[in-house]
Amino acid sequence: MPRLRALLGFVRAWRRRSTFETEMAEEMRLHLEQRVEQHLRAGMSPPEARLAALRAFGGVAQIQDACRDQRRFAWLDGFAQDLRHGVRQLTRHPGFGAIAVLTFALGIGANTVVFSVAKAVLLRPLGFDAPEQLVWVRLANTGTGATADRVSWRDIEDIRGSTQVFASLAMFGARSATWERDGRLEELPALSVSPSLADVLRVRPALGRPLLPSDAEERAAPVVLVSHELWQTRFGGTPDVIGRHLRLDEVVHTIVGVLPPGLQFPLARAPSAGTGTTLTAGLQAFWFPMNVHREDRVSRGARMFLPIGRLKPNVATEAAGAELAALGRRLAADHPETNRGWTFDLVSIRDQVLGRTRYGIPMLGAAVGAVLLICCVNLANLLLARGVARQSELAVRATLGAGRRRLVQALLLETTVLALLGGAVGLLLAEGAVRGVRVLAPANVPFIRDSTVDGTAVMFTAGLSLVTALVCGLLPALRQSRSDVGASARPGNRTTGGPQIRLWQQGLLVGQIAAVLVLLTSAGLLLESFRRLIGQDLGYQPHAVIALDLRTRGFQTNENVSRMYRALHGRLAALPGVDAVGTISSAPLTGKWTFDEKAQVVDRPLPEADRPSLSGTFVAYDYFQAMGIALLDGRHFRDADLKDDDVGPMAVINEAAATLLFPGRPAVGGRFTIGNRDRVLEVVGVVRDTRDVRLDDRPQPRFYLHYAFGGAQVVVRSRVPSGVLIPLVRDAVHATDRRVIVHEITAMTDIVAATVAERRFLMIMLVTYAAVALGIAAVGTFGVAAFQVAQRTREFGIRLALGASPRGLLGLVLMQAGRTAVAGLAIGLVCSFVTSRLLASQLFGVSPHEPWLLAMASVALLLVTLLASLVPARRATRVDPMGPLRFD
Amino acid sequence: MLILRVLRSGEMHGWGIADRIQLVSKEVLSVGEGSLYPALYRLQAQGWIDSTWGQSDNNRRAKYYRLTKSGRKQLEVEQAAWDRVALAIAEVMRSA
Secondary structure (H helix, E strand, O other): OOOHHHHHHHHHHHHHHHHHHHHHHHHHHEEEHHHHHHHHHOOHHHHHHHHHHHHHOOOOHHHHHHHHHHHOOHHHHHHHHHHHHHHHHHHHHHHHHHHHHHHHHHHHHHHHHHHHHHHHHHHHOOOOOOOHEEEEEEEOOOOOOOOOOEEEEEHHHHHHOOOOOEEEEEEEEEEEEEEEEEEEEEEEEEEEEOOOOHHHOOOOOOOOOOOOOOHOOOOOOOOOEHHHHHHHHHHOHHHHHHOOOEEEEEEEEEEEEEEEOOOOOOOOOOOOOOOOOOOOOOOOOEEEOOOOOOHHHOOOEEEEOOOOEOOOOOOOOOHHHHHHHHHHHHHHHHHHHHHHHEEEEEEEHHHEEEEEEHHHHHHHHHHHHHHHHHHHHHHHHHHHHHHHHOOOHHHHHHHOOOOHHHHHHHHHHHHHHHHHHHHHHHHHHHHHHHHHHHOOOOOOOOOHHHHOOHHHHHHHHHHHHHHHHHHHHHHHHHOOOOOHHHHHHOHHHHHHHHHHHHHHHHHHHHHHHHHHHHHHHHHHHHHHHHHHHOOOOOOOOOOOOOEEEEEEOOOOOOOOOOHHHHHHHHHHHOOOOOOEEEOOOOOOOOOHHHHHHHHHEEEOOOOOOOEEEEEEEEEEEHHHHHHHHEEEEOOOOHHHHHHOOOOOOOOEEEEHHHHHHHHOOOOOEEEEOOOOOOOOEEEEEOOOOOOOOOOOOOOOOOOEOOOOOOOOEEEEOOOOOOHHHHHHHHHHHHHHHHEEEEEEEHHHHHHHHHHHHHHHHHHHHHHHHHHHHHHHHHHHHHHHHHHHHOHHHHHHHHHHHHHOOOOHHHHHHHHHHHEEEEEEHHHHHHHHHHHHHHHHHHHOOOOOOOOHHHHHHHHHHHHHHHHHHHHHHHHHHOOOOOHHHHOO | HHHHHHOOOOOHHHHHHHHHHHHHOOOOOOOOOOHHHHHHHHHHHOOOEEEEEOOOOOEEEEEEEEEEEHHHHHHHHHHHHHHHHHHHHHHHHOOO
């Protein structure tokens, strides 16, 4: 009730406010008149009576003021008054206002950009029920830590049987389906799935029924689920689609169900996550029941399946991971021939989708936080300096009765106005920057193209502006509202503002320099990391090389495919400007499948558990020449040896394989077998190691077999620019055989760039922010130095008059700046030690405490600081000795 | 508190209140205008007294103040508190 009463009182007072002044004046006047009358009646003369009455009454103006303060909304009036005054002050000093607003805008705007990006990337819903329960299961090598995405059927059965952590577990594999309709062939992306995938993802068919275990049996009738989108566009969205027949991959399938709308599975994965296995992310046209051959169900080593599981609701990912790792160890002990050195690993789907960006975004957040801090320091210094100039104004206000609280309130209000203006400008800047991010950011940084500056970003900006205003403005406001009225009126202090201000300013500068150093070293580390990563020897030369991805369905036999490649090779090699053409079943960094086999050297047999594992791929024609992979020993494959229907008995291995299989002796001529096959392979050549999977992985031992495999990629090296080459290539493919579909043509340099896209993005952002921070710090240093020189003009004048040389004064100022810088650098070095350690996971080939980097950053910052102080320092030398002495 | 008590007897204008307090306290307490008016305005802001313009006895315009219901309650509260304090002081003075 008291609150309600207070509110009513407020409302009443508000309504009366216009009459308040007149009523009060009237009341006082009448009171006074009454007193005068009393005195007159008592016998005084009119002037005496008036005097006595006034004396008894007291100071009318003070009393009225005291009454005004008693009003309910007194503070509101003061607020409005201060606001108007503040705005007037700003318009009178537009330079100061502009600089302040701009600094706010940069600091706050930068934060808004990162906020928008973070919101888009980190908080984007993944489109599944309880996505935090969904995890990928994969193999992890206990020795190297490398991971492999595919597991075997037996692995899955073991997991299902021996662990309790999964509510449901499923497998799938990517495939494409060629749909034959009215004589036309169309190729669409699809998945082979185990029936439990619908349970794992918690999706129910929009129509019809889900896939059942009976559909996956060997003699089951071929059935398929179609996507919602396909159903709408090709089947008219009618319910009679159930039971219709489709000719897919030359087999008639029956549609038994329609998937729910908007089902995007699998999700696009960040290139830094996973082992480079490509999956067509997004909408799949068909779901086929996974048909697994009996031998693949039994063999532990047949690692062909991608498993995904949903954890039970109360199971934490770490606990599940631990249980799976324990299972992995048990299996490694029980079945060393397939499982030794491998264990199981879990990754949540969100981590897979985000990849490196998950750590990059918080890092960017810290960076812009530092930028904002630097801006705040600048602003605080700016306000302190401004306060000195306003000292007389504030002294007058204090004398007229403004309490400390009121002065602080007034000053903070001014700062808040500046901050909000700056926030508004910053919002505009952020809008532009985010638009730039949307366009320029690499497509495979997940979700980044969705960044927008929306309502929440506006609220964030407003909130940040208010907080910043408080942080920047509180110190100067408190300093300036101190009631040494007398001190400020004294002549000496009118322009210097006292030694305390200088101490504060220097202190703030030290902090600023430390923050900039931390940013510079972090940016430098990332930059150097990136440089080293892409500067590595890849083992091949991606420039001037394009890779063709072909689809070869409908060729019936492998021989036909081989013959097609032969003809294609002939045509492409004949094109003008083409230097070499070759085929490979898995081009570097494209993540197409390779097969891993255990190798057994013929004359040095080892037990199965100890045999080294190599990854294999099929090449034909001039692959190594086209890719620019150097031949170190022996010879290349000969085209004459290439058979159309079988793999040749020769193999080419890379250096790593050579040292592994034939240590200490030349590999050429050596013979080995792979897997459990009887076929003996003879090494005819040794080539350089290549970085095939990820740039930051060590090259794996590899062997190359001679065969033009269906679905192989064609690699073309040419001197002609790709714009000219690509149409010619397409024509050549079409002319060779109309059944071949060119799925994709990519330049190798683009493929390489795509794998480092996330790193590059983060690096560019951080470097930009560091540069901005350096600029702001330079401006700040300049401003403070200029201010202090202006403050000390009197002192300099005296020094000059007493015989100091101008050069000496210059040295004095620079020494001061240098001292501040060194103090800042010292603190900054300590801080960057800590932050560099946090960055360690993002670095490549660079130690977090790289000394020369720290040294370079420190020297650069020192130079910038000294340069920034140079101009004001030179101004100090030109001080006219008589001027300040006469002025004061 | 004193103002509230004075107004309990009836509504009054500013200088009337001052005169009354001075009179009843036998000249011991004299409320100067410097503290009277701010106090009146504060009490009004709190909602314990209310004011209206009217005619005084000698046909002058004056602002009359009167006690509100909550003001009456507030007076009781303050009076009780004052009595407690006065009693305590008296006890100490008598027996300490």
